[in-house]
Amino acid sequence: MKERVEAVLDRIRPAIQADGGNVELVDVNEDTKVVTVKLTGACVGCPMSQLTLKAGIERIIKHEIPEIVSVESAN
Numbered sequence: 198m199k200e201r202v203e204a205v206l207d208r209i210r211p212a213i214q215a216d217g218g219n220v221e222l223v224d225v226n227e228d229t230k231v232v233t234v235k236l237t238g239a240c241v242g243c244p245m246s247q248l249t250l251k252a253g254i255e256r257i258i259k260h261e262i263p264e265i266v267s268v269e270s271a272n
Contacts, residue, residue, distance in 0.1 A: 198262070199225045202232055205261045209254060213240065220254060223271045230266040232258060246270075 202225050213220055217239030224233040234254065240246045247270075255268035 198227060198264070201262050202258060202265070205258050206234070206254075209257055212253075213249065214238075216240075218243070218246075218249075230264050232265055232268045233271050234268060235271040 199222070203222055206220055206222055210220060213236075219237045219240070221235045221237060222232070223235050225231075226233075234250070236246050236250065240249065243249075250268060250270055258268055259265050
């Protein structure tokens with residue numbers, strides 16, 4: 198499942214990088230189906246980072262991989 202999540206992140210990453218940020222995969226918990234990511238670059242401290250995480254990254258990952266329950270930030 199980790200490879201599937203990384204593939205989705207690879208498709209999302211250019212849009213985040215265009216704003217000066219980035220996203221790194223930290224962990225995929227196979228038992229709880231929770232993905233942990235780390236937002237870096239301009240995303241650190243940005244007031245919109247939670248929106249990016251939940252309305253952007255989580256929404257897309259859950260759409261592509263329905264088994265995923267949640268995407269959480271390691272920050």
